[in-house]
Amino acid sequence: CRELFQETFDSVQLNFKDLFRKCFGGGRAELVLEEGVDILEAGIDIVARPPGKKLRTLALMSGGEKTMTTIALLLAIFKSKPSPFCILDEVDAPLDDTNVRRFTVLLDDFLENTQFIIITHNKVTMGQADTLYGITMEERGVSKRVAVSLESYDPDEMEALATST
Amino acid sequence: CRELFQETFDSVQLNFKDLFRKCFGGGRAELVLEEGVDILEAGIDIVARPPGKKLRTLALMSGGEKTMTTIALLLAIFKSKPSPFCILDEVDAPLDDTNVRRFTVLLDDFLENTQFIIITHNKVTMGQADTLYGITMEERGVSKRVAVSLESYDPDEMEALATST
Amino acid sequence: MHLKKLELVGFKSFADRTSLDFKPGITGIVGPNGCGKSNVVDAFKWILGSQSAKGLRGTEMMDVIFGGTQNRKPLGYAEVTVVFDNTDRYFDIDFSEVAITRRLFRSGESEYLINKNRCRLKDIKNLFLDTGFGATSYSILEQGKIDVLLQATNSDRRVVFEEAA
Amino acid sequence: MHLKKLELVGFKSFADRTSLDFKPGITGIVGPNGCGKSNVVDAFKWILGSQSAKGLRGTEMMDVIFGGTQNRKPLGYAEVTVVFDNTDRYFDIDFSEVAITRRLFRSGESEYLINKNRCRLKDIKNLFLDTGFGATSYSILEQGKIDVLLQATNSDRRVVFEEAA
Ligand SMILES: Nc1ncnc2c1ncn2[C@@H]1O[C@H](COP(=O)(O)OP(=O)(O)OP(=O)(O)O)[C@@H](O)[C@H]1O
Numbered sequence A, B: 001c002r003e004l005f006q007e008t009f010d011s012v013q014l015n016f017k018d019l020f021r022k023c024f025g026g027g028r029a030e031l032v033l034e035e036g037v038d039i040l041e042a043g044i045d046i047v048a049r050p051p052g053k054k055l056r057t058l059a060l061m062s063g064g065e066k067t068m069t070t071i072a073l074l075l076a077i078f079k080s081k082p083s084p085f086c087i088l089d090e091v092d093a094p095l096d097d098t099n100v101r102r103f104t105v106l107l108d109d110f111l112e113n114t115q116f117i118i119i120t121h122n123k124v125t126m127g128q129a130d131t132l133y134g135i136t137m138e139e140r141g142v143s144k145r146v147a148v149s150l151e152s153y154d155p156d157e158m159e160a161l162a163t164s165t
Numbered sequence C, D: 001m002h003l004k005k006l007e008l009v010g011f012k013s014f015a016d017r018t019s020l021d022f023k024p025g026i027t028g029i030v031g032p033n034g035c036g037k038s039n040v041v042d043a044f045k046w047i048l049g050s051q052s053a054k055g056l057r058g059t060e061m062m063d064v065i066f067g068g069t070q071n072r073k074p075l076g077y078a079e080v081t082v083v084f085d086n087t088d089r090y091f092d093i094d095f096s097e098v099a100i101t102r103r104l105f106r107s108g109e110s111e112y113l114i115n116k117n118r119c120r121l122k123d124i125k126n127l128f129l130d131t132g133f134g135a136t137s138y139s140i141l142e143q144g145k146i147d148v149l150l151q152a153t154n155s156d157r158r159v160v161f162e163e164a165a
């Protein structure tokens, strides 16, 4: 059990360092096991430094930086132990356009093993979807699936559908 | 002191009912003082029902519905006791385009007494600003103010400025 | 193994039978605020065995059953089915398609089915054991909770690593 | 009374003297992730008297002093000044312009000034008393904390009402 945990930790560590650099276009990040404690009990610390900046606590990072760090960690775990599917509910809400693009580009490396279901209001993210579903309420309070194609997707039209009832 | 609190509560209550209807295009909301407790100790409950839906707990509301309810309550307090300025940091992140527009239209009623400082990535919200400032890092890790005009605002250009260093 | 379909009826705001077909790659889900997108995520958590009402944003498990609108009566039960392609026998069961169904009746009675045969919750949990996804797993990032992995204490974070090991 | 200007030097990521002029209406602040927009909000909380390092996303108050980058040395102090137009004598002080300055040195020493005259923190807090805005007031909604008003317990929520009364 100890070997298995150490092996997983080392593999996620390697992936996290790599994916963090991809998320931020540089910088460094790593996972640190608590010292002096049995590996089966030790806590895991995250150390992350965006490019060009000094090392500071995670709490001082911005909303967008924290989200990108979390995405890098999540995908690092996925790389070590692929999961057949992954559901992301508006993770792109705090991101600027550049980071949204970096995030969606990163997903490309995972599409072989993993299906992604992504809920979003962001047009750049929608553009990356292979299939797009709309969920609206033509009858107030009752959800309904509607067909949506990216070219024709007009949030106002869908919202008008929903609020008109 | 009791009269003052009751007076404020009643006034915020009236405003909240009105502003919630404006935020949602209908529905009902109210504030409920805890029963059987001295008014100076009583807690304040929020009851909110979006249009066409049944009354449910706040926790069952969606991310966007909760944000709009909070905005209605905040502005209701502002209406009762105007504050000279108000700072909103990416409150529009969970909102769809229709709700962003409703939110920015609501602010118009408050511009006489209150200056708003709004941090946003949303182009619809930016469009409502009278003055627009850009904050970027031409030198990594060092914030700098840059002039931005809405017509010429190009997030990619600003981000390219920031990430190129 | 891949995810083929999710079907909901009477689950939260999905009063009418609604199904979503999934293909490999990225599936985007879009739509106005409050229309039921995150309820789809809750449906996944529920069908994967979640027993926590709070984790589904409710106060009791009954909250997942369609509670009616101003124009519709509440329904008597909630049902969700998820269908996986199992040609690669990823699941330790000799079917090339695995359909898992969960039902909850207003009476409080629950039903679980694998390929239309009644089973226990334990059987479903056993099916998912070792796959990396289950109700609490790291493969679902809920709305507004993206930073949970960063904010977790070091020992909580370990749990995610142990799941991946 | 209205807000005229905010000036920062050595405060968080604002190593160089930066000033933002404010006019009536809505001022928008835009820019890439991690560039310092929310640090401006922290500057407002700090100048209005906030004594909580955690409330400014740090672990100790020293965290507000510019800590350097890979290419710049840390600075020795942080300074923020906010300037109000007081022609209507909104503040109980006989000046038509009120400039409030706060400084913190690495030595741990703090300085507070009103119109360039040294004063105590208490004097600044007294100036803001009864105005509806101060460090903890309802007129600042921080990033990611929009739902705090909804999630607060009923008795915590009262506090906001008492402030408005
Ligand atoms: N048991 C139930 N019966 C009927 N409606 C329900 C039930 N449980 C929740 N709802 C409704 O579902 C709605 C929330 O849906 P959901 O959270 O999925 O929205 P969303 O599409 O994710 O919106 P957003 O973009 O704002 O996040 C609420 O309005 C709530 O009243």
Ligand SMILES: Nc1ncnc2c1ncn2[C@@H]1O[C@H](COP(=O)(O)OP(=O)(O)OP(=O)(O)O)[C@@H](O)[C@H]1O
Residues within 6 Å of the ligand: A050, A053, A056, A060, A061, A062, A063, A064, A065, A094, B141, D011, D012, D013, D014, D031, D032, D033, D034, D035, D036, D037, D038, D039, D040, D063, D064, D065, D066, D067, D068, D143
């Ligand atoms: N004392 C300090 N010295 C130098 N830099 C600091 C200091 N304190 C915080 N920072 C830096 O400020 C940055 C965060 O800035 P801020 O939170 O204002 O970003 P933001 O523009 O709001 O971004 P987002 O759009 O992602 O919310 C972090 O990268 C952090 O390292």
Ligand SMILES: [Mg+2]
Residues within 6 Å of the ligand: B062, B063, B064, C037, C038, C039, C143
């Ligand atoms: Mg949602």
Ligand SMILES: [Mg+2]
Residues within 6 Å of the ligand: A062, A063, A064, B089, D037, D038, D039, D143
């Ligand atoms: Mg920010």
